Amino acid sequence: MTASTAPPSAPLLTIRGLSKGFLGVQALDGVDFTLRHGEIHALLGENGAGKSTLIKTLTGVYQRDGGTVALEGREIAPRGVEEAQRLHIGTVYQEVNLLPNLSVAENLFLGRQPMRWGLVDRGAMRRRARAVLHPYGLSIDVTAPLGRFSVATQQIIAIARAVDMSAKVLILDEPTASLDAQEVAVLFRVMRTLRSRGIGIVFVTHFLDQVYEVCDSITVLRNGRLVGERRTADLPRLDLVAMMLGRELEAAAHRIDIGPAELDSRPPLASFKGFGKARSVEPFDLDIRPGEVVALAGLLGSGRTETVRLVFGMDRADKGEATVDGQAVRLKGPRDAVRLGFGFCPEDRKKEGIVGELSVRENIILALQARQGWLKPIPRRRQEEIADRFIRLLDIRTPDAERPIQLLSGGNQQKALLARWLATEPRLLILDEPTRGIDVGAHAEIIRLIERLCADGMALLVVSSELEEIVAYSRRVVVLRDRRHVAELRGGEVSVERIVAAIASETPNVEVRQ
């Protein structure tokens, strides 16, 4: 990596009047953006504001409709990612965009493999891959296929790759969405080191704490337009939120009012005894009562996702039994779970959640239709009503319900998935990292909605890396470590400190998987 030679005062990257339109949507409308040397610059805005589009247009994934981009004063117009990379701009796009079939090392060095005698030097590649991952505390088998690793690990690998390539500009589009606090701390340490070398970093996130922790300045977009640029230090949090939403955020959500005593007196909706699967999760006991929010907390790879996959029948348990309403039930697949009134928003929405080419409407009614069976089609009118209701309720930003869901911004896809399950009026809703990629405004809305549903008797099982979020709405927290349920906190015991304490006895930061 070479440090930049230009004087630090001159802007590193200057964007003027950048515009980009898609069929029926003006995603970017004359946006200006300036990135200086040695600066971490937050790019903020609601879901669908145009952040990812700005990044993709800047790096040549999309061809811009208008505007100029200058790197160190020289105009650039990359026609593809390859060209952007040659200009020393490294990017982590939203969602993990690596190749599951290639090894970790091949992913890290795709297109820039170390060569010897005209051939790829695989030994050197392995060695360098280990070195590149070292600062992140990731000591994994770099020859294993990337697909074997969890989303979070893949995310770190994507970051490491971009960092290793970006001698001038590093762009990170929601890199922290699936990371836990410890990983985020590591990432920030790396970002600060790069900043001290004069590299400019563009950082997109929906976690405002993170913005105030590392960013020097903030640019806010709304509906494809520039709202303004500020120094972080000069912008109080409430003002920032107002800038993003164009309005004040209503008071933060409150804890649900039902006391633990009353909840415990209810008969459990679903209960799992000695439930588990070899090589996946140790057998565990879990009761979920109507109206209750149970959260699963733990580090990366601690088995949270695998626990909820078992509960929903996505993976088949080989031990233990499940009962619903006191009746023993079989959970041989998601279909059984859906019939029992369960719903599940998976962690990897692109792979396991959305049906990309189908419309928002079809995605929303899919689970409801599947439960009704193919012989009883939901009439088109009714489908539209349901879709429109949830589009309004969750504020899904889409020109209309007929747009293929893959064209929505990441956060809006997540909301549509939530709508899919809410439409089935589930008795138990399972959410794996539910607010991942969702903006502050929508975040508050969704939490309020969840509370209302719980008040109506729905139970919720949540996996989240946001401990504050967990504390904000759950009455019971199950803590996992090394694929084992190690502690359960109830009612008044639930606090960030106690969760952390339960997690942190010994914390090997290694990928346990595969």
Add this chain to the structure above:
Amino acid sequence: MTGALQRFLPLIVTTAVLVVGFLICAAQFPNFASWRVVANLLTDNAFLGITAVGMTFVILSGGIDLSVGAVIGFTTVLLAVLIEHGGWHPVPAFAVALIAAGGFGAAMGGVIHVFQMPPFIVTLAGMFIARGLGFVLTTDSVPINHPLYGELNDMALRFDFGLKLSLPALLMLGVVVAAVVLAHWTRFGANLYALGGNRQSAELMGVPVARTTVAVYGLSGLLAGLAGIVFSLYTGAGYSLAATGVELDTITAVVIGGTQLTGGYGYVVGTFVGVLIQGLIQTYITFDGSLSSWWTKIAIGVLLFVFILLQKGLLVVWAGRGGEPAEA
């Protein structure tokens, strides 16, 4: 189980299936376990093996090439017409044929990329065109009588223990080795796997999609051209209907060899084993010699099914239930 073993498991399983199959045949027929049968397997399937290598690359990149059989046919006709009617020396004729076949493949790749058309259809049209061009050149089967053909046909590598490797067999082995290097020790190879893994991600990671697409179809065309040369050596003639249906044989070999048709997963060596398995099935049926035309077809289908089941079964047994669900 170590990571490497697990990754090569499909390959190991496929090879084991081949060996088991060969042993069964050898136990059943007296003359089966001979170097002659081994040499025949290699020589008779040389053109198929060379084509299948190209097909492996195309499939790894997430595409498919239905034109290969027709390109083989066209190449044999082109060679025959150039050498016999045009009086050319075979060597420049070979060069022209390779350039034509490679260029044809690259053109299809270009169409696929630029117009975003499905490879299945573009190469199907390519198949029509190549076959049609062959017909236009001549519908007759033209014998090639150039002395070089005789010399090349007599060329062989003889081993003391009795194995005789003909030129086509040697060419195929060379192509397989070169292809392994290309797939795993060059950037082009990595780009291929990347493209097949996920085109969109590959593009976002800076893989030159256009260049790679054109190159991989060009390569497939080139290898089909080479297979055409081998075929014309093998038969000493050019014939526009030669190698009909070879595209399906090739795809079958590739898939038996453990490559995923969706792209991104598989090995060239697996394809080589797949070709041999197919050859073994045919040899078995010929040695048996009692099957009528229809029982032959049924037997091929059943054996194909058995091989795929064996492969899947062994994978499940060895990898355990937690293993990846490999698709045969």
Add this chain to the structure above:
Amino acid sequence: ADKKLVVGFSQIGSESGWRAAETKTAKAEADKRGIDLKISDAQQKQENQIKAVRSFVAQGVDAIFIAPVVATGWDSVLKEAKEAKIPVVLLDRQIETKDQSLYMTAVTSDTVHEGRVAGEWLAKQTGGKCAVVELQGTVGSSPAINRKKGFDEIVAKNPGMKIVRTQSGDFTRAKGKEVMESFIKAENGGKGICAVYAHNDDMAVGAIQAIKEAGLKPGKDILVVSIDGVPDIFKAMSEGEANATVELTPNMAGPAYDALIAFKKDGKAPPKWIQTESALFTPDTAKAEYERRKDAY
């Protein structure tokens, strides 16, 4: 007591009724002579035939019969058979080779001659004046090429005869019918057509149906002449719907066995070409011929 003779027979496939009959006859004739016949079906592919011949050599059979799918491309594999001292007999089609010693004998009809016989019959029947539509076999296949060639010779000799339309019907009934349908439309509802010449009987049977469905009378409004002599065409002839066929006997293997046995016994080499008859059949004998053939097929 001699060892049983083992013969490997590389058959093309079973693409037509005639071909299946040839295989059936070969088996029956082998049984008659106590020969162990190993049949390999090439599924219409030359490369499979070559593989089969190689396997036969590896197996060490006493003789190899080949019904070659195409005329060229046999030299190198036949050389292997010759080196292994295994005599080769060609059935029903000739091959093109400069080295005639590569095979012992060929039992075939003359496909060019078949075309000629059909043409001559038509010329005589129509007084040399006829607008013919032609249903070709599979493009590029040698019977299609030769049967066209022989017929064309006769057309060239008769200025009044003309081939007005020619298309490939792939040797199948379905394609023969489809092609004939469009010929009828293209030639003024069939009024412009005096006869149809089909490269095999199956296409002729398809064409007869097309003619009937167009409201014309096959055999009268449009003459039908074809080649092979399968039972169905005799049936059509006995019903007056077809006019002539040139027989291609399915018993190719019989004479070949005889030649082989004679050769094995006293080393007497048979003639290079054992030609089967290309007899022309017309409706007068059709009924009897149908009965005679029914079971061979």
Add this chain to the structure above:
Amino acid sequence: MTLSAPGPSRNLPQYGALIAVLLANWLLFPDFFAIRLQDGRLFGSLIDVLNRGAPVALLAVGMTMVIATRGVDLSVGAVMAISGAIAATMTGAGWSLPAVLAASLAAGLLCGLWNGLLVAVLRIQPIIATLILMVAGRGIAQLVTEGQIVTFTSPALAFIGSGSFLTVPMPVVLTIVVLAVTALLVRATALGLMIEAVGVNRLSSAGAGVNTPVVLVAVYVWCGLCAAVAGLIVTADIRGADANNAGLWLELDAILAVVVGGTSLLGGRFGLVLSVVGALIIQSMNTGILLSGFKPEFNLIVKAGVLLVVLLLQSPTLTLFLPRPKGARPIGTVKPPVAPTSGGAKP
């Protein structure tokens, strides 16, 4: 796959191409559109297009749904041969028409079931799973006929091939009926949605509670049934079962028809009627070649040329140049393939 808004403009290339090919035929052959009655049955080149296009159109109907699930069925040609062989042999043996039809259709159903189980339960890649039956099926058909062309004289069965209903040839009638039933089955129920969902993302669909194995098996079974009907028509038409040649290579024509009709081989959105239009485009092309009097050597080249033009008209790249609102760049049109590493993924 196009991401443009659904609407009439999406179908324009197909209908346009059909009209263009028909007009070209008319230029080559002025009587192309002439139709008259012949023995109470419509008669003319245009009718030939419909009549001869019927088998491929039927195959295309079944194939469309298989392709929509991201599969492919190579065995349809062989299934045609099997159903035809059974029909002709049973008719020859004196069975009544209902029994013959039931047996033939049951054979198609069984074949589809076999394919569906291989794909959905054993998780064999569709192209290979159906290749097994493509090879063996023709053998089974020949086993039934013992390699002969089995002819029959029963006018009842022949009626399916060359009879007519209200002057419309039976093959055309049957195609319309099958198309209508299929369309009703998928569009009046939620089956169509499930098929598309499974095709786009099998994992996500399963996660939403869609019974993916049943959807897959159903689709292959239906495809087998359609092929059986096509086989009956072809056999009835020539009054004989030609096990070796019936439906030979028609699987490719059927796939072609589906793709020309705009359904992506990567699964997802499908259009039944458009697939039938695709089949008609192909048949118009074939009939045009026959009427034109070109030498048969040129058939394939002409076919490839027309095909490329038709497909180019649908290319997302070219549609960008048409006067339409700005569309997404092709990169946005690439479907993210499902990584086969995870539990339920299936190529």
